[in-house]
Every structure is written in structure tokens, then in C-alpha cells.
Amino acid sequence: MTWALASSILIGFVFKMLMSPPSAVVAWGLSKFALHPHLDTKDVMITFNGKHLEEEEKDRFTDYFNKSNFLKKHDIFPGNEKLFLHPVTNVTPFVINVKNRKKEINFFVYSSDNHVDVVKQYKEKVFSYSLSSDYLQKFTM
Structure with missing residues (x-):
């Protein structure tokens, strides 16, 4: 019983x-x-135009990235992933390389006047989405 x-x-x-x-x-x-994850500064390496961001700049950029607002996801159809990895623009992206444990994720951050485009690459998968962040749009080294 x-x-x-x-x-x-x-x-x-x-x-x-x-x-x-x-x-x-x-x-x-x-x-x-999550499509737009919260990044930890100790796990990321940020480069712009081949130069690594220093600790203070990296912390500030990561903080702005984490506080940005997700706007929308862009559809990527099979076969055109390369267009999103290397778009035909004259804008140099910030490249965020995230390494923690077994994962390695790359983010390509493109700033424009009214939004920020992000291309996320994880293994062979590619995702694209837009963010709203005044600070990322105006970020300078």
C-alpha cells in the first residue's frame, strides 16, 4: 500500500x-x-578590418550587441547562402567569433543608417536577421 x-x-x-x-x-x-543569443565577453573575439578590438572596445561592442532589439529574420533560400556570407556591399563587417566548449559560431555585423544586419554562421547553417541598435550603428573604433 x-x-x-x-x-x-x-x-x-x-x-x-x-x-x-x-x-x-x-x-x-x-x-x-535563440537566434540572437546573449554573448559573454570572455568567449568572443571581435575583429574589424583585420584588427582585433581591445578589451574595453570589445566589452562595449558586446554590451551593445546584447542590448540590441531583434527586428526580423530574413529568409535564406537554399543555394544563396554565399550571398549572405559575402554580400556585394562596400561595408566592412564586424566579425564576432564565439568559441565556447564545442561550439564555434561566427557573426558578421553590418551597420546601416536605420538598422543593423547580422549574418550568423554555425557549422554549415547560415541565418540572417536585423537588429535595432543606435549604439551599434554609430560604433567606431
């Missing part, structure tokens, strides 16, 4: 956790699949 009561309580607890997990678990799960 006690075995049945203990097992039903345990099954009830597991069922409750599956149906409404704690917000910390949900936030962690969503962050793993």
Missing part, C-alpha cells in the same frame, strides 16, 4: 514538472535555440 502511494506521488511530481516546468528551466531551454 505504501509502495503504491509513494509511486503515485512520484509520478504526480514528474507529471507536474513536465506540464509546467520552472521558469529557469524554460529560460535555459529557450536560450539554447
Whole structure:
């Protein structure tokens, strides 16, 4: 009798956790699949025109990147990924290389007058999206 009561309580607890997990678990799960992730300055290396940003500039750029607002995702159709990696513009991008544990992700950040375009490359996958950030648009070295 006690075995049945203990097992039903345990099954009830597991069922409750599956149906409404704690917000910390949900936030962690969503962050793993976020298109615009929160970057940690110790894991990133930022270059502009072949030059690495110094610690203070890197911290400032990463902070602006993290505080920027996501606008929209751009659709990339199979076959034209190379256009997004090397667009035909005269704008030199900021290149953010993120290395943590087994992952290596590259971000190409292009500033324009009214928004910031970001191209995210992870393995063979390429994603493109736009951000709104006055500070990134005006960032200078």
C-alpha cells in the first residue's frame, strides 16, 4: 500500500514538472535555440578590418550587441547562402567569433543608417536577421 502511494506521488511530481516546468528551466531551454543569443565577453573575439578590438572596445561592442532589439529574420533560400556570407556591399563587417566548449559560431555585423544586419554562421547553417541598435550603428573604433 505504501509502495503504491509513494509511486503515485512520484509520478504526480514528474507529471507536474513536465506540464509546467520552472521558469529557469524554460529560460535555459529557450536560450539554447535563440537566434540572437546573449554573448559573454570572455568567449568572443571581435575583429574589424583585420584588427582585433581591445578589451574595453570589445566589452562595449558586446554590451551593445546584447542590448540590441531583434527586428526580423530574413529568409535564406537554399543555394544563396554565399550571398549572405559575402554580400556585394562596400561595408566592412564586424566579425564576432564565439568559441565556447564545442561550439564555434561566427557573426558578421553590418551597420546601416536605420538598422543593423547580422549574418550568423554555425557549422554549415547560415541565418540572417536585423537588429535595432543606435549604439551599434554609430560604433567606431
